[in-house]
Structure formats: structure tokens, C-alpha cells
Amino acid sequence: MSILVDDDTRVVVQGITGGEGNFHAEQMIEYGTNVVAGAVPGKGGQTTAGVPVYDTVEEAAIEENADASVIFVPPAFAGDAIFEALDAPLDLAVAITEGVPTQDMAKVNKRLSEVDTHLIGPNCPGIITPGESKLGILPGNIFSEGNVGLVSRSGTLTYQVVDSLTQRGIGQTTAVGIGGDPIIGTSFVDALELFEQDDETEAVVMCGEIGGEDEEEAAKFIGEHMDTPVAGFIAGRTAPPGKRMGHAGAIVSGSGTGTAESKIEALNDAGVPVGDTPEEVADNVESFL
Amino acid sequence: MKLHEYQAKEVFADAGIPVPESRLASSVEAVVEAVGEIGFPAAVKAQVHVGGRGKAGGIEIVTSEAEAREAAESILGMDLKGYTVERVLVEAGVDFVDELYVGVTMDRAAGEPVAMISTEGGVDIETVAEETPEAIAREQIDPAFGMHPYESRKVVYEAGVEQQFAGDVASILRTLFDLYEDSDASEIEVNPVMITSDDEVVAADAVMNIDDDALFRQPELAEMEEESFENDLERKASEYGFEGANYVRLSGDVGIIGNGAGLVMTTLDLVDYYGGTPANFLDIGGGAKAERVANALDMVFSDENVDSVVFNIFGGITRGDEVAKGINEALEQFDEIPKPVTVRLAGTRAEEGMEILNTDLVTVEKTLESAVQRAVADAAEVNE
Structure with missing residues (x-):
């Protein structure tokens, strides 16, 4: 699946x-x-x-x-x-x-x-179900078949985390890069809902970043609707307010919404461990399996 | 892309929104001449892309030629939050009885534009939004239809605008919304819209930002672009094509180069996590070739705050061997490497890249974590 x-x-x-x-x-x-x-x-x-x-x-x-x-x-x-x-x-x-x-x-x-x-x-970099199909520009060779779902706003950060997982022998059901723009189609919540319904997905990695409130909404969804464990990561802890960091959507507003702290806190409140490093994310996933 | 106030007001005036009479001036004499034509009182307003100009001393109200001269002398050439003021807008003073806030922006969470009016105009609207959110009336607009006239009236009534002025304010809001759509704006804000003692409604300030991604179909607005940079490094970044958000200077001493916004942000965070301070964000993007890699290194070397550099690439479409070639070419030009460079390559053709890299010139690390730790240690050593 x-x-x-x-x-x-x-x-x-x-x-x-x-x-x-x-x-x-x-x-x-x-x-x-x-x-x-x-x-x-x-x-x-x-x-x-x-x-x-x-x-x-x-x-x-x-x-x-x-x-x-x-x-x-x-x-x-x-x-x-x-x-x-x-x-x-x-x-x-x-x-x-x-x-x-x-x-x-x-x-x-x-x-x-x-x-x-x-x-x-x-x-976005697209979506891949390892061993079956990839739609997009993801480098297929770093992915492997398995039971961890992954959803991320960033392409290369996805590769970084997947590489850590694959090297530990942890494969993926599907990995989806939802994109770094302010208005996107599939949101974190949409992807998490699909992973929750998928029988083979035993754990999910969610890589968010500063800007907007999608991660906070995802945290709420996880807390209320998910049994599948989720390991989190948030990029942009050191980004100053008012500066766009590469992605059009990656900005902490002047009034202080969209900060990494707010997202990490929301995820922690929903029982999601948020790794300080990509390796720690892989550690957290390993502990779920 | 941000328009200056004087540019946005030209756009407003063309669209039929009342604005005070004004002249643009870049010398003290021109300011004096302008107030001679406009009369007193007048406002002398710095034209720089900085919020909160008034508080920072960039706006003065003058009531005589002597005051105008004094204001021009103090404002022209002043440093306003890192930007040098080269021009001022000299504008007829408005005798107002009330100030409103009127704005249109994208509600990111809803994925729809939102129109806003508040009777708490003339003050920082973000403070109003935080302290008394109920003082801002909001109306989501369906992007497929645009703003219906009733929606503009509804938000005006909800805000509690006096009935006598409701029609004029609703009309300004509708015009602003049409401008927002027609010019691919990301934000239009008039703060304040003034109700004058003669019962007129005028736009006394103007903020208009255009979506950079839409400039290709807004040629007239694109021509108005006047790039302004906080420092020479950001100017250089723009010349190298690391424009917009791909280079951001910070205040630390570890230079950071990578590919992909999320991974570069993560690298910054790791520098901090391992006890260092990031000097910059520099995303060379996907598929970068050797020349771009060399330009990126030159960017970071040019920052006098930088003591060490970490170069982290996870190749999807970017090829490790291309990057390695670029790093070698860039570094071979130096008799002595200006700052120690640590490189970590992974993904597409990373192994080939690692073999190509000249280890006399750079330190190669296998993992992101170890590469960052090395760069942090190198910077610490310089500071000892």
C-alpha cells in the first residue's frame, strides 16, 4: 500500500x-x-x-x-x-x-x-512510492521500500531525512514534497490524513518550516485524529523575522506568526517529538518501529 | 517588489483615488521650491523601503520655508534603518478629522484575498491586530469573482465608518481591490485614509507590494523597480543572480552555502545547535553549475564577518561532480584560501564529486552534522 x-x-x-x-x-x-x-x-x-x-x-x-x-x-x-x-x-x-x-x-x-x-x-519535488512509481524530480536511488510515510515542504531536506532512514534500513511507503509556496494544493493535514488511512504506513515523518500556520493545523489534526506516530522536524529556527528564506512561503512575519518555536510547541503538545537534527528525526522514527 | 510611496500614489491617482498634491524632491533647494508651490502646512517624507518612517524621523510636518529647509537637510542623506534617503516626497498637509486603515492582502491560510478596514487608522495596524483584533473588519473575497460591490459596503459598515463617508470609503476599497488584482499585488495598504475637515476622503499614505513571480506580466510596474539594498553584499548577491530570498545576510561568522531552502535553513539551525553563529543564508538552487558554485563562494568570502564556510549539497537535480568542479575552480584561483571551507556532498554523483574535490584546499566531511561541527570549530579557532 x-x-x-x-x-x-x-x-x-x-x-x-x-x-x-x-x-x-x-x-x-x-x-x-x-x-x-x-x-x-x-x-x-x-x-x-x-x-x-x-x-x-x-x-x-x-x-x-x-x-x-x-x-x-x-x-x-x-x-x-x-x-x-x-x-x-x-x-x-x-x-x-x-x-x-x-x-x-x-x-x-x-x-x-x-x-x-x-x-x-x-x-515541489513531487511524490514517490519507492519501487513502484515516482512523479517529479526526486532522486529515486536514495529511497527504499518500507513502512514510513514522509511529508515535507522542502525537497533537499526530504532527501537528507530519507537518506538517514534508508541507511538505517528504514524504508518508505510514500514520500511527498508538498512545496514551499504560500498557497499549495495538498497540505500537511491532507497528506497526514492519507497516511493515517494507509494500513502499511506505521510511522510518519513531517518536515515543516517557518511561515504560515500549516504546521500548527497539522499538529491539531495529529492530536485529534491520528493513531500513527509522527516524528517532526522544523527548519528555520534561526531565521530573523521579516526575511524570506529561499521559499516564497518561508517567512516569519513582522508580528511574529510563523515562528519555529510556535510550530515546535504545537507539535510537542500533540505528542510529536521534534528532532533538533535530521539524525535525531531518524532516531525518533526508529523508536516508533 | 515594493513600490515607493510616491510611485504607489501615482498608481492610485491614475486609478481615480484622491491623493494629496505632492512633488518628488532630491535636493534641499527642490524641497524649498516644492513647498513654495504647494503651500503650508506640508509634509516632507523620506522615500525608502522601510516601515515606521515617522517614528524613525523620516517624516516631518513643516509650516514655513525655514522649517522645510531644516527638514530637508535633516532627512535627505539620513540613514533610515540601514537605507540612505536620497529623495523625499513633499506633500500638501491634510487637515483631518479622522483616520482609517484600508487594506487588501492575501489570507495565506484561506488561500483567498481579504479586504480590511479599521477606524483605528494612522497607527501600526499589526499592533491593532494584536491588541484589538475586533477593531479590524475583514471580508474574504472569492478570487474567482473578485469583489462584489456589496462586499465593499459590508466591510465598511462592519468597521463602523460614519454613514456620511461610507460610500466614498467603499469606492476606494473597490478601486484598491481592482488594483490588487490587475497589478498582481501581494499587498496594498493605505494607512491612513484621511477624512478631512472639508468632508473629503483622501489616501494620505500608500503601500503597494507586487508579487515578484508576476512581474513578467506587469511590465509597467516592473519598470518602476528601484532596487535598494541594505548592504553591498546584498547588491553583489543580486548581481550574481542570487536574487530575492536566495541570499540573506545575518550577523554570525559561519558562512553557509547549500541547495534547497529547507536544507539551507536546516544547516543554519545546525550551526546554531552546535554552538556557532550563522553568517548568512545562501541557496544556490537546483541544478547549479560550476560558475554558480564559484560565485557563491566569492559571495561568502566577501563577507568580512565570515571566519569559516560550510558547503552542503544534497543532489537531486544538482550533480555532486559539477559542484566539486566549481569548488576546485573557485579555490584554485587563490594563493591562500581566504577562509577554511568544509564540504559535504550527498545524492546524485556525490561519490564522483568527493573524488574530484582537492583536499589540499577543502576539508571533506561525510555527514551534514560533522561538516557543520567542523565549520563551527574552524570559526571558533579564528576567534581564539
Whole structure:
């Protein structure tokens, strides 16, 4: 078992004829992902990375039974590409693109409340169910099959933690990078809820960072609704207020919301141990198993 | 991207929002000339991207030419929270009877814009939000439809704006919301909107920030961008393309370079955890090639506070061998390495990278924790 993606997921790559889209389509296929089509306006009829390209996502969904997409479309067109995936309709859309205008995401967010599609991202590394399927740019070789779920706002921090787990022989059910933007599709709570329902996931790692209140909401959800143990990590303890740290969403506001202390306290109150170092997170996971 | 007050007021005036008469001035003589045209009282206001200008001495009300000259002399060239004041806005003084706060911003948790009005205008709105949140009327706006006229009226009534002015204030709010959408603003704030003794409603201040990610479709606003930097290092970072949030200078002595915001933040936190102090946040991003790596090292070496450097890369799309090549190339230019560098590579092609790295020039550590500890120890040694 896993969440959101597995062997049966049939993937269309939006933007497959671009440099990144092409490279990562090939990487995904090499990993074993069922990439069945590409979708690029005006490029219908071509073959790229060994799969047929269609002009629209809807055509790819109908002709190739695609049920998920990975979006490698430049920021100016990414909002439109996400709408196309939602309206196709697909079950899952993963938006890798960094730099999507916030007001575009507000409109997407509104539509998400009206449809059943899960959106992951934007500005995220994607999702992987080790040994089965990866949708995105995660380096497949560091992941291993197992029983720990992982959800994180950051790509490379995910790799750091996964690497520690894998080296201890602790594999993963699914790892999902939800992205560092202020407005995103799948939230911590959404991912935690899916992991809680997954029979094979025996523990979950949640890597948050400063900014916003998603981690606090996640803590509340864990306290009220989860039996599966969660190990936490929060990046940005040393970030000064008012300074954005890389991610568009990673900022402690001038009035002091979004601090690491507030998130760590909320998680601790919900019974979640928060590691001081990535290694400590792995220690905490090990103690759960 | 932040607009200056004078720029935001131009945008407001074009959209039909009443603003006081004003002139932009960059010399004492120009200020004197401006007050001659505008009359007294007038406000002389520093144009820098800093909040709380008034309290910091960047705004003065003048009632005579002598006062105007004095104000111009004190404000022009002054250091306001790290920024040098090069221009002031000279603006007609407004005889007001009441001050309101009017703003539109993104409610991040809801993923929707929110319109706000408070009758507690003219003071720091974040303080109002903290101490008397009920004094701010809020209305969530559906981004698919934009602001319905009734919503603008509703928030005005809820705020308790006097009925006589409700129509004018609602109209300003609607115009601000349209501007917010049309210009891809992340925040628009007028604090205060003044009710004058002649029963007029005018925007006496203007804050307008534009979403950097949307500047590609806002060419007219993008042209207004006037970069201002807190220090030369941030200017240099921008020249190297580490713009926006990818380089942030802090006050410590351990320089930090890495890839990916979350991992770089974690590296900062670990420096602190192991007893050191982080000097900066520098994210070289995904897929960085050798030149970018060399630029990053130059950035950190240029910071005189830095005593040691930790370079931490976990490669996904970034390749360890590319990074190693960049580090070697950058360091080979020096007869003597300016500050000790510790490198940790993991992920894609990390092993190849470790083999390439010239260990005469850098210390190589296998784990993030050990690399950080080494850099902290190196910095401590310099300070002994």
C-alpha cells in the first residue's frame, strides 16, 4: 500500500517537450513510472521520451487512460496547466514549477475546493512510492521500500531525512514534497490524513518550516485524529523575522506568526517529538518501529 | 517588489483615488521650491523601503520655508534603518478629522484575498491586530469573482465608518481591490485614509507590494523597480543572480552555502545547535553549475564577518561532480584560501564529486552534522 501513487498510476507529463520535462520524463520511466503520454499544445502527434504527445490533457486522459499528471510548464502558463489537469479530470496533478504567481494559485485553490483532484505543489519535488512509481524530480536511488510515510515542504531536506532512514534500513511507503509556496494544493493535514488511512504506513515523518500556520493545523489534526506516530522536524529556527528564506512561503512575519518555536510547541503538545537534527528525526522514527 | 510611496500614489491617482498634491524632491533647494508651490502646512517624507518612517524621523510636518529647509537637510542623506534617503516626497498637509486603515492582502491560510478596514487608522495596524483584533473588519473575497460591490459596503459598515463617508470609503476599497488584482499585488495598504475637515476622503499614505513571480506580466510596474539594498553584499548577491530570498545576510561568522531552502535553513539551525553563529543564508538552487558554485563562494568570502564556510549539497537535480568542479575552480584561483571551507556532498554523483574535490584546499566531511561541527570549530579557532 501507499498513498496517491502506485504501480497502476498512469502518468501524462505536461510540458514533456521542454528540456526539464523531457529529462525528467526519461528519469521517471527509468525508475519504473508508468508514463503513458505527454501533453503540449501544438505538439500533438509527436513522440517524445518514447511516449505519444497530445495537444490536450483531456485527449491524453481519454486515449491513454492517464489518471495523473506531472507539470513541467513555465510559471506564466503553470496556473493554466493546473486548471487543465483539474478539468480533464485527473485524480492527481503534481506541479513542479517554481514561481507561479500567487493570484493564479488563489484561483486554482478555489477550483480545488470544487473538484476531487489532488494537487501536489507547486514548487515541489513531487511524490514517490519507492519501487513502484515516482512523479517529479526526486532522486529515486536514495529511497527504499518500507513502512514510513514522509511529508515535507522542502525537497533537499526530504532527501537528507530519507537518506538517514534508508541507511538505517528504514524504508518508505510514500514520500511527498508538498512545496514551499504560500498557497499549495495538498497540505500537511491532507497528506497526514492519507497516511493515517494507509494500513502499511506505521510511522510518519513531517518536515515543516517557518511561515504560515500549516504546521500548527497539522499538529491539531495529529492530536485529534491520528493513531500513527509522527516524528517532526522544523527548519528555520534561526531565521530573523521579516526575511524570506529561499521559499516564497518561508517567512516569519513582522508580528511574529510563523515562528519555529510556535510550530515546535504545537507539535510537542500533540505528542510529536521534534528532532533538533535530521539524525535525531531518524532516531525518533526508529523508536516508533 | 515594493513600490515607493510616491510611485504607489501615482498608481492610485491614475486609478481615480484622491491623493494629496505632492512633488518628488532630491535636493534641499527642490524641497524649498516644492513647498513654495504647494503651500503650508506640508509634509516632507523620506522615500525608502522601510516601515515606521515617522517614528524613525523620516517624516516631518513643516509650516514655513525655514522649517522645510531644516527638514530637508535633516532627512535627505539620513540613514533610515540601514537605507540612505536620497529623495523625499513633499506633500500638501491634510487637515483631518479622522483616520482609517484600508487594506487588501492575501489570507495565506484561506488561500483567498481579504479586504480590511479599521477606524483605528494612522497607527501600526499589526499592533491593532494584536491588541484589538475586533477593531479590524475583514471580508474574504472569492478570487474567482473578485469583489462584489456589496462586499465593499459590508466591510465598511462592519468597521463602523460614519454613514456620511461610507460610500466614498467603499469606492476606494473597490478601486484598491481592482488594483490588487490587475497589478498582481501581494499587498496594498493605505494607512491612513484621511477624512478631512472639508468632508473629503483622501489616501494620505500608500503601500503597494507586487508579487515578484508576476512581474513578467506587469511590465509597467516592473519598470518602476528601484532596487535598494541594505548592504553591498546584498547588491553583489543580486548581481550574481542570487536574487530575492536566495541570499540573506545575518550577523554570525559561519558562512553557509547549500541547495534547497529547507536544507539551507536546516544547516543554519545546525550551526546554531552546535554552538556557532550563522553568517548568512545562501541557496544556490537546483541544478547549479560550476560558475554558480564559484560565485557563491566569492559571495561568502566577501563577507568580512565570515571566519569559516560550510558547503552542503544534497543532489537531486544538482550533480555532486559539477559542484566539486566549481569548488576546485573557485579555490584554485587563490594563493591562500581566504577562509577554511568544509564540504559535504550527498545524492546524485556525490561519490564522483568527493573524488574530484582537492583536499589540499577543502576539508571533506561525510555527514551534514560533522561538516557543520567542523565549520563551527574552524570559526571558533579564528576567534581564539
